Amino acid sequence: MSITLNGKAYKLPEDVSTVQQLLEHLELSKRIVIVEVNKEIVQKDQYDHPIRERDQVEMIHFVGGG
Amino acid sequence: MNSRYSRQELFKLIGEKGQKKICQAHVLIIGAGALGSASAEMLVRAGVGKLTIVDRDILDWSNLQRQQLYTEKDVIDQLPKAVAAKKRLYEINSTVDIETIVADVTAENAEELVSGKTLIVDATDNIETRLLMNDASRKLGIPFFMGAVVASYGLTYPIGLGELPCLHCLLDTLPPQTLTCDTAGVISPIIQVVAAHQVANVFKYLVGEEVDSKLKSFDLWTGEQAAIDVTPLRRSDCPSCSKDASYPFLSKESQTRTAVLCGRDTVQLTLPPDREVELRQFAEAIHPIVTGLICNMHLVACNFNGHRIVLFRDGRMLIHGTKDVVKAKMIASKLMG
């Protein structure tokens, strides 16, 4: 499945079909991340939210440096 | 028209009127590392009236790759960053009143630092200080222009404008481990991007234009970018920005506590009670930059910059080889963010 992730085309492995699985795939599941799918924010308790072909996903994770 | 600020005044959206407002501003920059150097230089060139810079660190060779205000001589002279910054900034624009404070930002001095400022620019290197400044910003009603970087990635978000969520609304828990420039490295161009977004927003705020209020991220290596309208994440019961806010990070209990262990050359840090400790994740993050790494169910131990460091599951960290609590906190920030 192909999605747009942070403005760029991104091919998902077959076993990734929810926000939670995508976070794990990107190794972001233990970080603090703000997630948006098709311009709608996905709250933390809704990470079973499905990801579908051509979805526009934005993910911003917090980092510490300065 | 060749006066110092002519090109900025010719820019119609600032103009002479906007320049006057910039000249009246008193900006506080928290941190004089890479982001702090970059935004301080832009703000001083732009002619802010007064700039206060707070930093606890002294210069090191590893700073020169990206911290644009500093020279080899400053490192050799072992200058505190804030002192070296003032020296360079005065050379750039001697008409700006520059105040430097060599200190650790803590729950004890945060409100005093923020009080009376027009706005705050974030250039700190750790999440705990950001949450502390977020609380001070919300309590005193002074906007806080957040920015953070690591590797080729950075993010910005302005706090305290309109009905937008604060940093505490966005991070309901303290992350066990954030990536830091000391564990994951950093390239200098991302500093410029993040500082540029922060300072452009500062100009807009100062001249009374609408500030770009989205949470934004940039990765200069992959080309990824994101901009999220985080309005729905405002929490009506947020302890830091709701009507009944208690500003928890301004209380001593929520801060990392420090103690010098008697008779030993060791500082003990106790992480805030709500900060989760993930020993495995910590060990993985520090693995590339430490030696003698041990990770078991109870603790992570390692050697870093000549110090033996031990983190226990209960959130205590021992830093051997120093009695200096500020230095010990800096080491913890470098490793944990």
Ligand SMILES: [Zn+2]
């Ligand atoms: Zn809040």
